[in-house]
Amino acid sequence: MSESRGKQPASAATQVSPPSGAAGEPADNGSGRSRLRLSRRGWTLALSAVLVVVFAMLGAFVRVPYVALGPGPTYDTLGAVNGEQVVSVEGRPTYPTGGELRMTTVSLNDDVTLFGALGLWVSGRFAIAPREEYFQPGESDEEVRRQNIQQFRDSQSNAEVAALRSLGYPVKVVVKEVVSGSPADDVLSPGDEIVAVDGRRISNEDDVIAALKGTRPGQTISITFRHDGQPTRTESVRLARHPEGPQGFVGFQPIDRADVPFEVDIALEDVGGPSAGLMFALAIVDRMTPGKLVGGERVAGTGEISEKGQVGAIGGISFKLVAAKEAGATAFLVPERNCAEASAQAPEGLRLIKVSDLDGAVRALQNLDAGRPVPSC
Secondary structure, eight states, X not given: OOTTTTOOOOOTTOOOOOOSSSTTOOOOOSSSOOOOOOOHHHHHHHHHHHHHHHHHHHHHHSBOSEEEEEEXXXXXXXXXXTTEESEEEESSOOOOOOSEEEEEEEEEXXXXXXXXXXXXXXXXXXXXXXXGGTSOTTOOHHHHHHHHHHHHHHHHHHHHXXXXXXXXXXXXXXXXXXXXXXXXXXXXXTTOEEEEETTEEOSSHHHHHHHHTTOOTTOEEEEEEEOTTOOOEEEEEEOEEOTTSSSEEOOEEEEEEEOOSSEEEEOOOSOOSSTTHHHHHHHHHHHXXXXXXXXXXXXXXXXXXXXXXXXXXXXXXXXXXXXHHHTTOSEEEEEGGGHHHHHHHOOTXXXXXXXXXXXXXHHHHHHHHHTOOOOBO
């Protein structure tokens, strides 16, 4: 509504009579309503209030492209979770264990708001990192979750093979994956046992690589294998060109698996990543050998493990040390390549034990229980 509506314009010489009504009352604009006039200061305060509300809404509810990393839960691989034994052996006698072997984890929160990120960072307990370091462009949370779960399952398989190999049990070679459209695609399936390649007996996955070394594209070789417990059979395949070298390409990935008449079961779900392998392997060794590997100690640790028992470096060691300390651990098994970082950030009172392979970790725990020196970071 125009401000001049309901009024008569006045010349410079014309004196306008004061509005009717009591002194101090607002003038009627002719529409029966009074106008509210804000000063410049009032408009500034109103605008500021609106901006504060908008900023508060954005800070509280809008996600930012960062993730929060912090100490995750720990699990005793010698104990039970939700009433189910974490590591169990069926079909073979086992032995009593003592103490705890706690695997450690890192929590990753992808649902981070601006205020939430600031609060976590200020707490000193969490770190904030760009989301792109953990999620590829276009990759969904579900895809990342599936990858982490697959890594975790692979770590369980590797732990079983490493532990049983350390205890002297034999292994066999099976097909882990078959490349679509490759020479092996019409012959092999995941899970098939590889018995021989081009007449060479196969006892571990390295034998497959050695048997194919020196072959050429177009060359025909034989593969002897066993499918789903059936009798062995031999098929011929014509090698293709290898994408990464001059040798022939057959198109399957071999992997070592335990060849034993009993089952080792690792029952722990909703955990991702490969770094639990060492603690699973130690729990298997402890259950399958006389004596108590850790006595009454509460030992935590971490480390990715290969089928041959080599312990690899992991990420998030600082958070895992905090989680271990809060869980009451007095000693922590650290992969050798993580020692420098762990030494700089270890909580007071947590003893760091350096490990590079499964056999060395077993000896270190035996020495710890006996009061003998152990390798430290």
